[in-house]
Amino acid sequence: GEDVEQSLFLSVREGDSSVINCTYTDSSSTYLYWYKQEPGAGLQLLTYIFSNMDMKQDQRLTVLLNKKDKHLSLRIADTQTGDSAIYFCAETYMDTGRRALTFGSGTRLQVQP
Amino acid sequence: EPEVTQTPSHQVTQMGQEVILRCVPISNHLYFYWYRQILGQKVEFLVSFYNNEISEKSEIFDDQFSVERPDGSNFTLKIRSTKLEDSAMYFCASSPGQGGDEQFFGPGTRLTVL
Numbered sequence: 450g451e452d453v454e455q456s457l458f459l460s461v462r463e464g465d466s467s468v469i470n471c472t473y474t475d476s477s478s479t480y481l482y483w484y485k486q487e488p489g490a491g492l493q494l495l496t497y498i499f500s501n502m503d504m505k506q507d508q509r510l511t512v513l514l515n516k517k518d519k520h521l522s523l524r525i526a527d528t529q530t531g532d533s534a535i536y537f538c539a540e541t542y543m544d545t546g547r548r549a550l551t552f553g554s555g556t557r558l559q560v561q562p
Numbered sequence: 563e564p565e566v567t568q569t570p571s572h573q574v575t576q577m578g579q580e581v582i583l584r585c586v587p588i589s590n591h592l593y594f595y596w597y598r599q600i601l602g603q604k605v606e607f608l609v610s611f612y613n614n615e616i617s618e619k620s621e622i623f624d625d626q627f628s629v630e631r632p633d634g635s636n637f638t639l640k641i642r643s644t645k646l647e648d649s650a651m652y653f654c655a656s657s658p659g660q661g662g663d664e665q666f667f668g669p670g671t672r673l674t675v676l
Contacts, residue, residue: 494667539605547618549620551607
C-alpha cells in the first residue's frame with residue numbers, strides 16, 4: 450500500500466531557510482500536498498504540486514518534486530517564529546472516485562528567535 | 563474566506579454510546595471527507611462522499627460508522643457504539659471536485675471515549 454515518510458523534527462533559527470523532506474512509495478501519485486497544523490488547530494493547506502511538475506513557488510514557499518526518487522521537499526525562505534508548526538505532506542492518486550489523501554507522520558518545525 | 567466548520571469542538575462520551583459529529587463543508591464544494599488522527603499517530607482517511615453516496619472508504623470505516631448529508635449544508639459522521647479506541651481528533655474536509663481538488667479541512671472535533 451501507499452506510504453509517506455517524513456523526519457519528525459527540524460529546528461532552525463529565525464531568518465534561515467527551512468527544508469522539510471518527504472518520501473512516498475506510490476509511483477502513481479498524481480497530486481502531492483503540504484499542510485500546516487498549528488497547536489490546537491486544523492490542517493491548513495499550504496500548497497500542492499502535480500506530479501508532472503518539478504517545482505512550484507508561492508511567495509516564501511518552494512516545493513520541489515523528484516519523481517524518479519519519489520522525494521518531495523518544502524522550502525520555507527526567511528523562516529519566522531509564526532512558521533513554527535507541524536508540517537504534513539500528503540499524496541493522492543486522483544482517479545474516478547478516488548481522492549483519499551495518504552499523510553506522512555508530520556515534521557515538527559521549531560523556529561528559534 | 564469560506565471555511566469548513568465542525569461542531570462540537572470536543573465531545574466526551576461513554577463507551578457504547580452513539581455520537582454524531584457535525585460538519586458544514588464549503589458551500590460550492592462537491593466532495594466531502596472524514597479523517598481521524600489518533601493522538602501521536604498519522605492522519606487517516608475514513609470516507610469520502612459525493613453525489614449523496616459514499617465514493618470511497620477505508621478499512622477503518624466499518625459497520626459502526628455511517629455518514630449522511632441530511633440537508634443542503636450539513637455533513638455528519640455517526641459512530642453507533644463507541645469504543646475506547648475511537649478516541650481521536652476527527653477532521654471533516656471538502657473539495658471542489660476539479661483542478662487540483664484541494665481538500666480544505668475543518669478545525670476538528672476531539673472525541674474522548676471513557
